[in-house]
Amino acid sequence: MRNVRWLSFLIIAMVFVFTACNNDSAKDPEDAQSKNTGGNTNQQASDSKKDEGNNTGDELAYDPPSMVELDPENPMTEYIEYGQKVFHETDTVMDEYVGNQLSCSSCHADAGLARSSSMVGVTTQFPQYRPREGVVFTLEDRINGCMVRSMNGKMIPEDSKEMRAMMSYLTYISTGIEVGAEIPWRMLNTMKEIPLPSVANGEKLYTEKTCIACHGQNGEGKGATVGPALWGDNSFNDGAGMNRMSKIAGYIQNNMPPNGGTLTDQEAADLAAYILSHDRPEWKGHETDWPKGGRPTDIITKDRREKIREGTFDWSEIDNVVQPD
Numbered sequence: 001m002r003n004v005r006w007l008s009f010l011i012i013a014m015v016f017v018f019t020a021c022n023n024d025s026a027k028d029p030e031d032a033q034s035k036n037t038g039g040n041t042n043q044q045a046s047d048s049k050k051d052e053g054n055n056t057g058d059e060l061a062y063d064p065p066s067m068v069e070l071d072p073e074n075p076m077t078e079y080i081e082y083g084q085k086v087f088h089e090t091d092t093v094m095d096e097y098v099g100n101q102l103s104c105s106s107c108h109a110d111a112g113l114a115r116s117s118s119m120v121g122v123t124t125q126f127p128q129y130r131p132r133e134g135v136v137f138t139l140e141d142r143i144n145g146c147m148v149r150s151m152n153g154k155m156i157p158e159d160s161k162e163m164r165a166m167m168s169y170l171t172y173i174s175t176g177i178e179v180g181a182e183i184p185w186r187m188l189n190t191m192k193e194i195p196l197p198s199v200a201n202g203e204k205l206y207t208e209k210t211c212i213a214c215h216g217q218n219g220e221g222k223g224a225t226v227g228p229a230l231w232g233d234n235s236f237n238d239g240a241g242m243n244r245m246s247k248i249a250g251y252i253q254n255n256m257p258p259n260g261g262t263l264t265d266q267e268a269a270d271l272a273a274y275i276l277s278h279d280r281p282e283w284k285g286h287e288t289d290w291p292k293g294g295r296p297t298d299i300i301t302k303d304r305r306e307k308i309r310e311g312t313f314d315w316s317e318i319d320n321v322v323q324p325d
Helices: 002-027 042-050 075-088 137-146 161-171 199-208 211-215 245-255 265-274 304-312
Strands: 128-130 135-136
Touching: 075 161, 128 137, 135 137, 137 161, 199 211, 199 265, 245 265, 265 304
Parallel strands: none
Antiparallel strands: 128 135
16 A cells, blocks of 8 residues: 555656646747847848748737727727827827927838837837936827927827827727837837948938938928928927937938838948938937936037038047948
């Protein structure tokens, strides 16, 4: 009888160990690592775009819900549809709040649904700490940050129909994505290492690469969603993220021409330098940005713009500009 009891105990123990081992094997360390490609070089961002539709393993699929699926009987539908309109036609729907001729779709094409600079999943990433402002931001704060910087305008009241509608729309296109999820299509528009820029070559490329066709001979643009203004009074001010060399060079390479992926690092850097060499509205809050330190070195202020045009700017002042050997 004693032997039978020991044999039963041994069998139970073996089953327990086998089950535990199987459970542990499912927790592959690589599966737990972040799949977010944020901060990658633009070539990596381009490669990520080529993998669209080929998601494997635990990587999040890009599958935003369709607007045609909205229930016309649901009271939320009115707000979601209006939110899409506000996002796509910001400069006309909210002209009293927009100080230039840009819309949210000027940077986030197709009302934020274009994968290269998508807004899908954005509602799952807030609140988040913002070192530029030195405080925790809600998504409403982030929208208003764009309103006063990228739109060179005024903040939208948080209790307005427009803000409620935009939040409803962004929440809807983020359906199915969990809070804090690693989103592989976010934060791709950064060039980590910038080749030493040539403004003269950027001016040449502006014509050769047919930027002029959408953005105009003098960067004046041909419409917020057709070809937004790249400089001058109707473009973003110099407090916007796009006024940083790493951001605009990355954005150009990842998004321009439409669908991106055809410009070299050097071409994107040259075009970025040429665009940022022109005058644009000035942000009055430069002194209070990054209140806790860590101010990036690639912000192109008015003084720098003038030096770039004169050919006297020392690009080594920007940490991530790579000097030639």
